[in-house]
Amino acid sequence: MPKAVYYTKDKITEAVIELIRKDGSESLTSRSIGKELGCSVSPLFREYKNMEEIHADVRKAAEKVFSDYLADSVNYEPAFKEFGIRLLRFSKEEPKLFHYLFLEKGGSSDIAHKIAQECLKQTSASFNLTPEQSEQIFDQEWTFACGLAMLCSRNPEEYPDERISRMLSTQFMSQLILIKSEHKIVNIEPKEK
Numbered sequence: 184m185p186k187a188v189y190y191t192k193d194k195i196t197e198a199v200i201e202l203i204r205k206d207g208s209e210s211l212t213s214r215s216i217g218k219e220l221g222c223s224v225s226p227l228f229r230e231y232k233n234m235e236e237i238h239a240d241v242r243k244a245a246e247k248v249f250s251d252y253l254a255d256s257v258n259y260e261p262a263f264k265e266f267g268i269r270l271l272r273f274s275k276e277e278p279k280l281f282h283y284l285f286l287e288k289g290g291s292s293d294i295a296h297k298i299a300q301e302c303l304k305q306t307s308a309s310f311n312l313t314p315e316q317s318e319q320i321f322d323q324e325w326t327f328a329c330g331l332a333m334l335c336s337r338n339p340e341e342y343p344d345e346r347i348s349r350m351l352s353t354q355f356m357s358q359l360i361l362i363k364s365e366h367k368i369v370n371i372e373p374k375e376k
Contacts, residue, residue: 190226192240199241200248200280208283211238245280249273250294261309262302263320267328267351268344270295274332275339281332299325316362320355327354 198219202210213224213234220226231237252273259265274281284295299321307317331350335342361368 190220190222190230192230195220195227195230195237196240196244199237200244203241203245203279203283204277205279207279208287242284245284246294248277248280249284250298253295253298256298257301257305261306261355263299263306263324264348264351264355266299266302267324268347270328271332271335271342271347271351272344274336275342278336278339281336285329286333310359312362319362320358323358324355327351 195216199211199216202215202219206215211234213227216227216237217224227237231240252269253266256262256266256269303317303321306312306320307314312320328351331342331347335347
């Protein structure tokens with residue numbers, strides 16, 4: 184009698200992560216997952232009630248892959264720049280997982296936000312920033328880094344590491360100089376000529 188094959192939640196999650204890496208998350212159906220595993224859809228629904236449960240576990244697994252990229256960012260100075268470099272590296276090396284975590288509806292990364300806050304605390308101490316100044320830098324840097332990561336995920340060859348490093352430094356130093364100058368930021372409204 185042939186030995187029964189069991190599909191655990193971990194095996195299913197690993198298969199879905201690989202499927203996302205190959206084909207993107209838009210290809211995720213119970214049939215495509217079964218095909219990736221080499222089985223019918225039945226084993227999936229012995230472990231999970233529905234696709235929403237599968238997605239919940241897959242999101243956790245994708246977050247784990249992402250957190251491995253960021254793991255020791257806080258051990259660098261400035262930590263927030265190292266965080267940005269690793270975020271961009273992830274977007275270049277894992278573009279479909281990046282899209283899944285950050286660019287899909289409902290997508291965001293709690294782990295990214297948590298590690299970014301830790302990096303910012305270290306950076307704030309290094310540059311003697313108040314909590315308000317730190318929050319201002321975080322808002323600007325996070326937006327800039329995520330936008331740049333989106334561009335990197337689509338055209339990685341246009342953004343070599345040296346260019347990324349220079350762009351992150353320029354953005355950070357611009358914010359730091361503005362904050363330290365204590366100039367009030369005026370909202371510039373476009374006006375018709």
